[in-house]
Amino acid sequence: MLAVLARMRLSIAVFVVFVVLAVAGGMVLRDTLLRNANASNTALSRYYASETDSNLVTYEALLDFGTTSIEQRIHNDNPWGSLEAWAETYCQRIRSVLGDDSINVYGVIDGEVLNVSGIELGDEFQPQERTWYQTAMENRGTPVFTDVYRDVLTGRNVVTVAQACDNIDAVLAFDVYPESFEFRFAATDLPAGVSYFLCDGAGVDLYHQTDQPEEDVPAYLSGLVERIEAGELEGHDAFVIDSHGERRAVDYSRLANGWYSIVTTPYSLILGDLTNVYVVFVGMGAAFLAALVAMAVRDWRRSKAMERTNETVRVLGNSYYAIYLVNYKTGTYEMIKGSDYVRERIPESGPYEELLRTASEVIEEATFQEFEESFSADNIRELVAGRVRDYGGDFLRKFGEKYRWVNVRVLYDESLSPEEVVLCFREVDAEKQRQLRERHYLEQALDTAQDSLEAKQAFFNNMSHDMRTPLNAIIGLTELARRDVGDAEKTADYLRRIEQSGRQLLTLVSDILDISRMESGKVSFTSERMDLARTLEDAMATFEIQAREQGKTFTSDVRVPDPYVYGDPMRLSQVVNNLLSNALKYTNPGDSVSVTVRQEDRGDVGSYKIVVADTGIGMSEDYLPHLFELYAREQRFGTSQTVGTGLGMPITKSLVTQMGGSIEVESQLDVGTTFTVTLPFSPAPAEDPAACAATPAVAAEMPEGGEAEVLRGARVLLAEDNEINMEISTELLSGAGVEVIQAWNGREALDAFAASEPGSVDAILLDMKMPEMDGCEAARAIRALDRADAREVPIVAVTANAFAEDVAATTAAGMDAHVSKPIDFTVLCHTLATLMLRRRGGETR
Numbered sequence: 001m002l003a004v005l006a007r008m009r010l011s012i013a014v015f016v017v018f019v020v021l022a023v024a025g026g027m028v029l030r031d032t033l034l035r036n037a038n039a040s041n042t043a044l045s046r047y048y049a050s051e052t053d054s055n056l057v058t059y060e061a062l063l064d065f066g067t068t069s070i071e072q073r074i075h076n077d078n079p080w081g082s083l084e085a086w087a088e089t090y091c092q093r094i095r096s097v098l099g100d101d102s103i104n105v106y107g108v109i110d111g112e113v114l115n116v117s118g119i120e121l122g123d124e125f126q127p128q129e130r131t132w133y134q135t136a137m138e139n140r141g142t143p144v145f146t147d148v149y150r151d152v153l154t155g156r157n158v159v160t161v162a163q164a165c166d167n168i169d170a171v172l173a174f175d176v177y178p179e180s181f182e183f184r185f186a187a188t189d190l191p192a193g194v195s196y197f198l199c200d201g202a203g204v205d206l207y208h209q210t211d212q213p214e215e216d217v218p219a220y221l222s223g224l225v226e227r228i229e230a231g232e233l234e235g236h237d238a239f240v241i242d243s244h245g246e247r248r249a250v251d252y253s254r255l256a257n258g259w260y261s262i263v264t265t266p267y268s269l270i271l272g273d274l275t276n277v278y279v280v281f282v283g284m285g286a287a288f289l290a291a292l293v294a295m296a297v298r299d300w301r302r303s304k305a306m307e308r309t310n311e312t313v314r315v316l317g318n319s320y321y322a323i324y325l326v327n328y329k330t331g332t333y334e335m336i337k338g339s340d341y342v343r344e345r346i347p348e349s350g351p352y353e354e355l356l357r358t359a360s361e362v363i364e365e366a367t368f369q370e371f372e373e374s375f376s377a378d379n380i381r382e383l384v385a386g387r388v389r390d391y392g393g394d395f396l397r398k399f400g401e402k403y404r405w406v407n408v409r410v411l412y413d414e415s416l417s418p419e420e421v422v423l424c425f426r427e428v429d430a431e432k433q434r435q436l437r438e439r440h441y442l443e444q445a446l447d448t449a450q451d452s453l454e455a456k457q458a459f460f461n462n463m464s465h466d467m468r469t470p471l472n473a474i475i476g477l478t479e480l481a482r483r484d485v486g487d488a489e490k491t492a493d494y495l496r497r498i499e500q501s502g503r504q505l506l507t508l509v510s511d512i513l514d515i516s517r518m519e520s521g522k523v524s525f526t527s528e529r530m531d532l533a534r535t536l537e538d539a540m541a542t543f544e545i546q547a548r549e550q551g552k553t554f555t556s557d558v559r560v561p562d563p564y565v566y567g568d569p570m571r572l573s574q575v576v577n578n579l580l581s582n583a584l585k586y587t588n589p590g591d592s593v594s595v596t597v598r599q600e601d602r603g604d605v606g607s608y609k610i611v612v613a614d615t616g617i618g619m620s621e622d623y624l625p626h627l628f629e630l631y632a633r634e635q636r637f638g639t640s641q642t643v644g645t646g647l648g649m650p651i652t653k654s655l656v657t658q659m660g661g662s663i664e665v666e667s668q669l670d671v672g673t674t675f676t677v678t679l680p681f682s683p684a685p686a687e688d689p690a691a692c693a694a695t696p697a698v699a700a701e702m703p704e705g706g707e708a709e710v711l712r713g714a715r716v717l718l719a720e721d722n723e724i725n726m727e728i729s730t731e732l733l734s735g736a737g738v739e740v741i742q743a744w745n746g747r748e749a750l751d752a753f754a755a756s757e758p759g760s761v762d763a764i765l766l767d768m769k770m771p772e773m774d775g776c777e778a779a780r781a782i783r784a785l786d787r788a789d790a791r792e793v794p795i796v797a798v799t800a801n802a803f804a805e806d807v808a809a810t811t812a813a814g815m816d817a818h819v820s821k822p823i824d825f826t827v828l829c830h831t832l833a834t835l836m837l838r839r840r841g842g843e844t845r
Contacts, residue, residue, distance in 0.1 A: 011292045018288065022281040030271060031237075034249065036445055037270040038236035041194070041251035041263040049253040049261035052198060054657065056257070059176070060143040061660050061680070062097065063163040064527065065605055066090055066172045067141075068566060068682050070107065071165040083107070087114045094174060102177060106162075108133065109170040132160035133171055141166040141527070145257040148178055148204035159200070178206050193269045195248075197221050201258035210264075216243040225260060228252055239267065272441055276434055287319070322425040326352055326410075328377040328384070329419035339425075352377055364396040364403060371395060375410065380421055384412050394432055397425075405432035470501035477501070506822060525568045525658065529684040532572075532608065533563040536597055539576040543584060543593075551589035558597040562606055565681035571655050572679075578652045579612040579675050586673070587616030605680050613674040619667040627665060628653040707833035712737035714762040714836065719749035719778065720798075721770045725821075729765070729798070732825050746773030750781045758789050762839075763832050766815070768799035768806065775799065776813035783814040794835035798823060 069090070073083060091105035107114035108127045127133045135144045143163045151158045162173035190196055195210035197217075203225030205217055212220055220243060227233050227240065233250045242248050248264040255261060323336040333355045335348040345358050356375070360368045373379065374393070383391050392409035404427060411422040481494040540556055547554035576595075583593045593614045600607040619627065628649050656663045661679035716738050720726040730740045741756075743749035746766065750773065753761055764782065766775035773781070779795050797810040797818045807818045817831045 008292070011295070015285070015288055015292060019285055022285065026281065033270050033272075035236045037249055037265055038251055041249065041265055042253070044190075044194075044196075045251050045253040045261045045263045048196060048198070048263070049255050052255060052259070052261060056145070057658075057660055058098070059145075059161050061605075062094055063143045063161060063172060063174075065682050067163045067165045067170070068527075070109075070170055070172055071168055072685070074109065074168055074170065080112075083109065084114050084116070087116045091116050091174070098176075100176070103174050105172070105174045106160075107170070107172050109168075111169075127171070130160075132162040132173055136162040136164040136171045136173065140164045145200075145259070147200040147202045147258070148206070151175065157204070159206075178204075191265075191269070193266055195242075195264045197224070197260070197262040197264075199225060199260050199262070201225075201260070203260075206259065212243045221262075224250065224262060224264075228260065228262075240264070242266075272438055280431065320424040320426045324355065324423040325416075325420055326377075326380065326423045327417075327420050328352075328380040331377050333423070362398040364398075367395045371408075375408070375423065380410055383410060384419075384421065389413065394428060404429035470505040473501040474498050474505070502822065525571055527566050527568065530565060530567055530569040530572075531563050532565050532567070532681065533558050533560055533597075535569045535572055536576060536595075536610070539573040540580065540595055543577075543580040546584055547593055550584065552584065552587055553592035554594075555592070556595040556597075558595075560597060560599045560608065562599060562602060562683050564684040564686050565606065565608075566684050567679075567681050568659070571659065575652050575655050575677060576610065576612075578648045579610075579677070582648060583612055583614040583616065583673070586618075587614050591615045591672075600678070602683075605682055608679050608681060610677040610679070611674060612677075613672065615672040618669045618671050618673050620669055624665065624667060707829050708736060710833040710836055711829060713739070714832075715739045715741065715760060716832070717741045717743060717749060717752055717756075717761050717764045719743040719746060719764070719766045719770060719775070721745055721767060725767075729823065732823075732828075736829060745770040746775060746778030746781075749773075749778050753782055753790070753793075754785060758787050761789070761793055762836055763794040763796065765796050765798045768797055768810065775815075776809055779810070779813040779815050792839055794832070794839055796828075796831060796835070798828070
């Protein structure tokens with residue numbers, strides 16, 4: 001009796017553990033699937049948001065071109081009739097480019113409306129009261145998109161795209177009907193059953209791919225946006241009920257213009273047959289509990305006279321279609337329960353080999369050999385000797401003309417006679433098919449996650465190696481320089497190579513920071529007048545010297561009839577730098593690198609083609625499709641030791657695309673590589689009157705002796721909170737004859753300048769990040785002092801904050817220039833000398 005109670009307690013404990021583990025496992029699996037779906041769908045919504053931004057670049061480019069053109073014409077005092085004629089031509093070109101004759105253009109200059117295409121707007125048309133006009137004026141120089149609204153003139157739903165000129169009170173806008181937008185999404189990117197919506201900030205549908213009824217989409221989408229803005233759809237387990245009454249996960253991204261990119265996925269797709277798994281677990285638990293009850297009843301009623309067959313049936317129950325009692329010592333079987341097929345071919349008892357032979361007729365041929373080895377009498381004997389009580393697996397068995405999944409078990413228990421086991425068969429086709437589907441879904445999710453993990457792991461491995469390589473050189477060469485400090489020639493060579501490794505390390509760090517900013521959408525562009533030929537020649541100058549030092553041929557041919565354009569010279573230089581850096585990196589001594597620049601066409605927007613070609617090691621055809629993928633690098637014997645992050649080409653591709661251009665590549669192993677970049681630029685005047693008027697004539701020329709003469713004897717206030725950087729900057733400036741006044745934070749710099757004699761400080765150098773008061777705060781405080789030299793003294797930001805927004809912040813704070821760390825001393829001296837000369841010129845006028 002005590003033994004029976006002990007077995008019951010143990011069985012109940014096992015059952016409780018089973019239930020707890022099953023419930024916990026189910027909850028963890030559900031949460032994991034929802035989290036994976038959230039991550040995948042968020043990435044998908046961001047991808048479609050990025051695709052939408054790319055599709056809207058055409059509208060933004062057309063507006064930017066239009067505002068630039070109209071501002072130039074007003075600056076040239078064109079008469080009103082000429083402006084209306086230009087606006088008419090501009091309207092026709094937009095309709096031609098966008099292929100939509102229904103587009104209307106509005107121009108408002110100093111509150112007066114241009115008459116375009118003979119549209120009578122009437123006195124009630126007050127553009128200053130329109131949302132698009134007000135938003136454009138608040139965001140000068142930036143294209144803005146309104147939400148969808150009903151136009152009072154046409155009575156149709158419309159989106160107005162507008163942009164205000166930077167320097168004049170003028171706004172250019174045109175209406176685009178939602179059905180005219182062309183969104184080029186790849187339908188194959190969207191998994192089956194997943195819905196995608198693109199809408200404005202008010203939830204008005206602009207584009208969708210969904211199985212929801214078309215008539216339900218507007219209300220459904222409006223409700224989604226309301227819940228998103230209310231914060232109700234945050235988190236991986238947030239959901240909505242769709243028009244079919246189905247629960248769906250919602251993930252979204254918001255575009256810069258306020259539109260929403262929304263992805264919804266049915267829970268049935270995410271969780272698959274998880275509910276059925278729960279049912280199976282419940283069923284198994286119930287079966288297990290029933291087995292406990294059955295065993296308890298059996299134990300209480302057991303007697304030595306009970307037949308062995310009844311004991312066996314009580315253990316196995318009725319869930320098996322075939323049950324055999326096998327004596328592995330004598331090699332015989334006894335049929336307790338058999339299938340129709342087997343009963344027709346063999347007797348109820350006999351040699352076990354005869355049972356295996358009959359099974360071979362219906363078991364899948366490729367599986368039978370493994371089945372025969374696993375369930376032979378010898379193997380069953382070994383299982384019993386190892387105290388294996390339950391052994392088996394699944395296989396395909398033929399039922400009529402169709403194969404279905406069957407589970408076979410060998411069960412051993414001491415209640416059976418010695419050397420006997422139970423061999424039983426149960427059909428599990430539905431359950432097995434469900435398990436296979438679930439396993440397939442999980443494997444797919446795992447493969448996707450593994451691919452991403454491997455790509456990033458490879459990137460971090462490469463980055464670790466490539467950063468440690470120059471770091472090792474810097475540390476090792478520093479040790480050698482310290483050891484050979486008495487040998488000036490060796491020390492100079494060590495220092496040269498330390499500088500080279502440092503610049504190599506700076507390039508790696510810059511690439512990593514650039515791609516991080518691009519992934520977070522923080523890359524900004526400017527539109528300023530530039531000499532395209534001069535910008536490209538300046539970018540190529542360093543590489544021409546590098547090629548000569550490496551024994552390579554470098555040639556350039558720049559032919560642009562209209563070199564003055566509006567664009568971002570820093571981003572253009574970054575593109576050229578990346579292409580030339582790659583060209584020199586993957587060429588050997590004796591190879592050649594060439595740059596060809598041509599102006600493809602002329603007009604309101606010119607097209608410029610930049611071709612960078614080399615005769616280096618080239619790339620394989622298999623690698624070319626992955627060239628612009630993040631973290632991708634071709635690993636071959638010729639390239640595996642090349643230092644780099646594998647981010648240069650993705651950065652270049654992103655920059656070119658965001659500038660409205662395209663990039664193509666042709667390459668062949670051991671022949672070379674050719675990159676072709678095509679970029680659009682709006683023409684700019686050959687002269688910049690504003691720049692000429694702002695630059696004192698005396699600052700245009702250096703005195704005899706150059707920058708050294710200007711700097712000698714100058715007093716410079718230097719604010720730097722890092723002791724080593726302070727020492728380096730002080731020594732370098734002192735070596736140029738500059739008297740340095742040291743300050744260790746922005747507050748000390750402000751106090752030192754305020755305490756100085758007016759006009760005694762020739763320039764101020766400020767770090768941006770300092771304790772107590774940062775560089776920008778210090779600059780604003782100095783400019784606000786009530787003394788004349790506070791408004792005129794040159795202030796230069798010398799900082800490691802080198803991004804475009806950092807430069808903009810220093811300019812807004814009243815600084816005159818920005819020099820990035822690590823400091824190029826030549827650039828710093830030139831900047832100081834130029835600003836000091838400009839100040840002197842201003843004082844003498």
